[in-house]
Amino acid sequence: MVVRQAQPKAEPAVDALKTALAQFHAAADRLNLDDGTRAMLSHCKRELSVNFPVQMDNGSIRVFNGYRVQHNLARGPAKGGLRYNPNVSLDEVRALAMWMTWKSAVVNLPYGGAKGGVIVDPKSLSDGELEKLTRRYATEVSIVIGPDEDIPAPDMGTDGRIMAWIMDTISMHRGHTTAGVVTGKPVSVGGTLGRLEATGRGLLYVVQELVREQGLTLEGATVAVQGFGNVGAVAAQLLQQAGVKVVAVSDSSGGLYNGQGLQVRALLSYQKDRAPLTQAAGGDRISNADLLTLPVDFLIPAAIEGQITGDNADGVRARHIVEGANGPTTPEADAVLADKRITVVPDILANSGGVIVSYFEWVQDLQFYFWEENEVNERLHRVITRAYADVAAAAKQYDISMREAAMLLGVSRVVEATKMRGIYP
Numbered sequence: 001m002v003v004r005q006a007q008p009k010a011e012p013a014v015d016a017l018k019t020a021l022a023q024f025h026a027a028a029d030r031l032n033l034d035d036g037t038r039a040m041l042s043h044c045k046r047e048l049s050v051n052f053p054v055q056m057d058n059g060s061i062r063v064f065n066g067y068r069v070q071h072n073l074a075r076g077p078a079k080g081g082l083r084y085n086p087n088v089s090l091d092e093v094r095a096l097a098m099w100m101t102w103k104s105a106v107v108n109l110p111y112g113g114a115k116g117g118v119i120v121d122p123k124s125l126s127d128g129e130l131e132k133l134t135r136r137y138a139t140e141v142s143i144v145i146g147p148d149e150d151i152p153a154p155d156m157g158t159d160g161r162i163m164a165w166i167m168d169t170i171s172m173h174r175g176h177t178t179a180g181v182v183t184g185k186p187v188s189v190g191g192t193l194g195r196l197e198a199t200g201r202g203l204l205y206v207v208q209e210l211v212r213e214q215g216l217t218l219e220g221a222t223v224a225v226q227g228f229g230n231v232g233a234v235a236a237q238l239l240q241q242a243g244v245k246v247v248a249v250s251d252s253s254g255g256l257y258n259g260q261g262l263q264v265r266a267l268l269s270y271q272k273d274r275a276p277l278t279q280a281a282g283g284d285r286i287s288n289a290d291l292l293t294l295p296v297d298f299l300i301p302a303a304i305e306g307q308i309t310g311d312n313a314d315g316v317r318a319r320h321i322v323e324g325a326n327g328p329t330t331p332e333a334d335a336v337l338a339d340k341r342i343t344v345v346p347d348i349l350a351n352s353g354g355v356i357v358s359y360f361e362w363v364q365d366l367q368f369y370f371w372e373e374n375e376v377n378e379r380l381h382r383v384i385t386r387a388y389a390d391v392a393a394a395a396k397q398y399d400i401s402m403r404e405a406a407m408l409l410g411v412s413r414v415v416e417a418t419k420m421r422g423i424y425p
């Protein structure tokens, strides 16, 4: 048997933690937070780092590095996705956990924030290796996850099948089915109708609110979407169905552009074979960098953090940015975009459809009672449009950006819960 060295750790992602902390401190300044509360909320409460072996198909053993980080539990059990990506780092997971805390608070869910990650390119593994890695990671983090403690969900590089393996692993350990330990599961094993599309659908509802608020119309508007995975592809499809012209989409290989509009449905079936978008028909090739500077009504970054930065923000020509990804815009870019009067609907509001419907799934699992899809979508609409209205009202009241308003709302709700609970002991 060959035992290989642990993989070298990837470099931290583009300063995701720096971005998250800068956003938090701006809100803390505005709220005049005392030093103690500020220190509490700028740290993650619990950080589990695991190194675990997986036997590969060729008999060798590879050691993988993974994390589960819980930022804050003041408002309820921790909730947040699980990412499989070669660039995962502890700092990135911390940032993503922190954003989950504010996001759950902005949309008023009874959750704290968490995130998990494994440093791996899932596409490089066979199905069997992926299952073994997932089951072993689930076992390693089983000491901190559970329906009452911390509930993972899909994020970049993970999907319903992976959630089913985690649910099954935890259920085997506990001796009974524990459906509520993860969300984003297939419907056949306690998932909810509407979860697969929830983040993209939430983005559609947010765009509809933005359009209504500004007296615009969706029909004939243009959109460019960076990232054609669960979030980006569903958003592109639903926006197209709502009359928007999808002029560009991209994945990590690059993008496709067609000023007359791309055929999203055809691109989706083409992608089923994991083929790179740049080899698809129906448009001209475009780089991810160029996609971000297209003159469109809506730009939806739906891939990774740190895409719109101080270096390229001046070139952005979109009228509105609606953040599907977590942390796609840095604070330096925010300042430039504000000068250019480009509206940014921030991640913690815009992509909250995923956690909202995850909450519905968890509630259904705990009650063993499942809802119709239209009920899920109607409730999603109600929750996300109310949160949009709250954020828009705060932005207007204090004359601040939607990100600043969402952070103000999210942080103040967490501070309130922290104060009500008091500091143990």
Ligand code: NAD
Pocket: 154, 155, 156, 157, 158, 199, 226, 227, 228, 229, 230, 231, 232, 250, 251, 252, 253, 288, 302, 303, 304, 305, 324, 325, 326, 351, 352, 354, 355
């Ligand atoms: P996914 O794995 O389904 O898809 C990711 C997409 O981004 C793929 O098309 C991939 O090729 C592309 N991509 C990766 N790196 C890229 C790069 N450097 N440049 C351009 N494209 C790149 O992931 P997802 O679940 O759609 O998540 C995308 C983003 O949305 C992440 O930031 C995630 O945290 C966030 N998010 C996801 C959910 C959810 O429910 N899945 C909810 C809220 C937020």
